[in-house]
Amino acid sequence: xxxxxxxxxxxxxxxxxxxxxxxxxxxxxxxxxxxxxxxxxxxxxxxxxxxxxxxxxxxxxxxxxxxxxxxxxxxxxxxxxxxxxxxxxxxxxxxxxxxxxxxxxxxxxxxxxxxxxxxxxxxxxxxxxxxxxxxxxxxxxxxxxxxxxxxxxxxxxxxxxxxxxxxxxxxxxxxxxxxxxxxxxxxxxxxxxxxxxxxxxxxxxxxxxxxxxxxxxxxxxxxxxxxxxxxxxxxxxxxxxxxxxxxxxxxxxxxxxxxxxxxxxxxxxxxxxxxxxxxxxxxxxxxxxxxxxxxxxxxxxxxxxxxxxxxxxx
Numbered sequence: 001x002x003x004x005x006x007x008x009x010x011x012x013x014x015x016x017x018x019x020x021x022x023x024x025x026x027x028x029x030x031x032x033x034x035x036x037x038x039x040x041x042x043x044x045x046x047x048x049x050x051x052x053x054x055x056x057x058x059x060x061x062x063x064x065x066x067x068x069x070x071x072x073x074x075x076x077x078x079x080x081x082x083x084x085x086x087x088x089x090x091x092x093x094x095x096x097x098x099x100x101x102x103x104x105x106x107x108x109x110x111x112x113x114x115x116x117x118x119x120x121x122x123x124x125x126x127x128x129x130x131x132x133x134x135x136x137x138x139x140x141x142x143x144x145x146x147x148x149x150x151x152x153x154x155x156x157x158x159x160x161x162x163x164x165x166x167x168x169x170x171x172x173x174x175x176x177x178x179x180x181x182x183x184x185x186x187x188x189x190x191x192x193x194x195x196x197x198x199x200x201x202x203x204x205x206x207x208x209x210x211x212x213x214x215x216x217x218x219x220x221x222x223x224x225x226x227x228x229x230x231x232x233x234x235x236x237x238x239x240x241x242x243x244x245x246x247x248x249x250x251x252x253x254x255x256x257x258x259x260x261x262x263x264x265x266x267x268x269x270x271x272x273x274x275x276x277x278x279x280x281x282x283x284x285x286x287x288x289x290x291x292x293x294x295x296x297x298x299x300x301x302x303x304x305x306x307x308x309x310x311x312x313x314x
Contacts, residue, residue, distance in 0.1 A: 031077035036231030038221030170283030186255030228277030245293030
């Protein structure tokens with residue numbers, strides 16, 4: 001896909017305007033995001049990937065911090081067409097926009113940009129439906145592990161032990177495995193992203209932009225406000241998450257071809273947890289956490305060995 005405009009189709013028909021994407025146009029300065037916000041970094045990296053691929057996009061954003069990012073009407077911090085949707089319906093809206101795009105033979109990606117509340121919880125039905133139909137959209141979940149826009153309530157993405165406004169003594173349930181759910185839909189491409197691994201992030205965005213069908217990307221997105229962490233430590237936090245095995249970097253094609261992108265060095269997860277005031281020492285079972293990290297990665301390793309990605313390129 002390119003952003004090159006086509007010639008007029010006939011008398012009285014206007015030429016389709018080009019919507020170029022540059023590093024600056026996706027997320028503009030002056031947005032309302034907090035300092036250290038992983039979502040801001042993710043949007044910037046997405047804009048750069050679109051620019052390198054000479055592509056543009058329309059954003060579809062449900063109720064979440066991402067839609068507050070735009071700021072107050074009539075101005076916007078987004079430099080591409082952006083549709084605000086209800087919490088549960090972003091994939092359904094995106095399906096309609098992509099259908100109109102294809103009927104009109106237009107260029108550009110349709111990208112859902114949603115938080116974990118609108119992905120793991122409220123929006124999972126329409127996301128599942130779009131995945132089952134293999135709609136030609138990209139779905140990116142920036143996972144900050146809370147309902148950040150409404151005060152920091154727990155979501156099913158919140159890890160065990162984390163304090164939120166609705167789990168003041170720490171959440172008792174483990175985090176939902178959203179990647180496993182999407183892989184079970186056999187979508188063409190599913191991958192995890194970390195802002196602490198920019199080369200891997202860039203390669204996966206390029207892979208997603210080069211494909212068709214539903215592509216699901218899960219971004220570990222630090223939230224200093226909700227995580228009670230220092231703004232300047234956001235990148236280091238997600239780096240520790242990968243190093244300790246708390247968050248795995250991998251990609252899956254068609255539900256049955258796996259590739260691991262980073263091996264943990266088994267840094268103690270305590271180093272990650274202790275930098276966030278949302279975790280209290282008596283609310284987290286460190287031995288259980290260490291064991292869970294090992295078991296999850298061992299399982300992922302078995303899948304990658306048993307069902308490897310055979311081709312050399314994504």
